[in-house]
Amino acid sequence: RNMESEPDSTGNRNGLVIPKNHRKLHLLKVDHLYHLALDTEKDDLEKMFGDVRFVCFGGQPSRMEKFSALVARELNIDDHEMDGDRPKNYAAGTDRYSIHKVGPVLSVSHGIGIPSLSVVFNEIIKLVHYAKCKDVEFFRIGTCGGLGLEPGTVVVTEKAVDGEMNPYYKLAVLGKPVQRLAKVDQTLLESLLRCSEPDDDFKTVKGTTFCSDDFYEGQARLDGAFCEYEEEDKMKFLQELRNKGVCNIEMESLGFLAMCHYAGVKGAVACVTLLDRLQQDTLSCDVSMLKRWQVRPQNVVLRHIKKKLHITNGKS
Ligand SMILES: O=P(O)(O)O[C@@H]1C[C@H](O)[C@@H](CO)O1
Numbered sequence: 001r002n003m004e005s006e007p008d009s010t011g012n013r014n015g016l017v018i019p020k021n022h023r024k025l026h027l028l029k030v031d032h033l034y035h036l037a038l039d040t041e042k043d044d045l046e047k048m049f050g051d052v053r054f055v056c057f058g059g060q061p062s063r064m065e066k067f068s069a070l071v072a073r074e075l076n077i078d079d080h081e082m083d084g085d086r087p088k089n090y091a092a093g094t095d096r097y098s099i100h101k102v103g104p105v106l107s108v109s110h111g112i113g114i115p116s117l118s119v120v121f122n123e124i125i126k127l128v129h130y131a132k133c134k135d136v137e138f139f140r141i142g143t144c145g146g147l148g149l150e151p152g153t154v155v156v157t158e159k160a161v162d163g164e165m166n167p168y169y170k171l172a173v174l175g176k177p178v179q180r181l182a183k184v185d186q187t188l189l190e191s192l193l194r195c196s197e198p199d200d201d202f203k204t205v206k207g208t209t210f211c212s213d214d215f216y217e218g219q220a221r222l223d224g225a226f227c228e229y230e231e232e233d234k235m236k237f238l239q240e241l242r243n244k245g246v247c248n249i250e251m252e253s254l255g256f257l258a259m260c261h262y263a264g265v266k267g268a269v270a271c272v273t274l275l276d277r278l279q280q281d282t283l284s285c286d287v288s289m290l291k292r293w294q295v296r297p298q299n300v301v302l303r304h305i306k307k308k309l310h311i312t313n314g315k316s
């Protein structure tokens, strides 16, 4: 694991991902990607993952497993590793996260919220580094609440803000706050927007994403276990957000985009709105609706991937 040369000003070199902490990492005899149950000694990460070009994250393991099956169909790849009749989960040694791989596409679950995302993000950055992946792009493909949008709309994040409307991810390091700007990669954003098609039965829009550390009070819901405000306070707040350009509300975009920018990796976030928060708070588990809608941002990202791979109708 010797370094050949110093990283350039973006932190990376020749399309390879060089973690900001590469010097200390390369002093380790073995690097344990603990929450993925992978390590640099027992696993030949370059052989396993060296051809990865796209890393797609989403909250639920089951959704990300289904996404990898969709990737296989759309990219016409049938030689990926299976575990019985299911795509192999490379993180099966732990039940924290899941990783599936189909050709150049890695499909990773991140759980709920930035703290959960941050752990798997650190380990995936190290994984793509050790695997010597080149020119990787990262995507978060998720769900969200919308503001004044027809439910089922796909929102591509143009700007992400925290629960106080700050455009940076804040982390306490050695007891002191560190701020990392959530800068959106404009080329990836524009490319995803160009992937909407006239025949789509849903709209794809861009906008500001409000990224909360909570699903209930942090998102101005009235249906949590705790709530010390009234309906009119909630509506006033959500209208204020809307007036400031907020289109959707979820829980990871800010950390995801900030960590991509800090790592020098191109990243974008596309989420489908499951409800209009100006109309309702409560989500029911209407599985058929969820199944239909959650595929929408997946398809938008897959169209981008196919364009990058010069694939038409599953053939390159
Ligand atoms: O990617 P998903 O759909 O899991 O993301 C949203 C944001 C939170 O993680 C979660 C809340 O239900 O859904």
Ligand SMILES: O=c1cc[nH]c(=O)[nH]1
Binding pocket: 143, 144, 145, 146, 215, 219, 249, 250, 251, 274
């Ligand atoms: O309203 C919603 C829906 C999905 N995810 C969220 O964080 N909020």
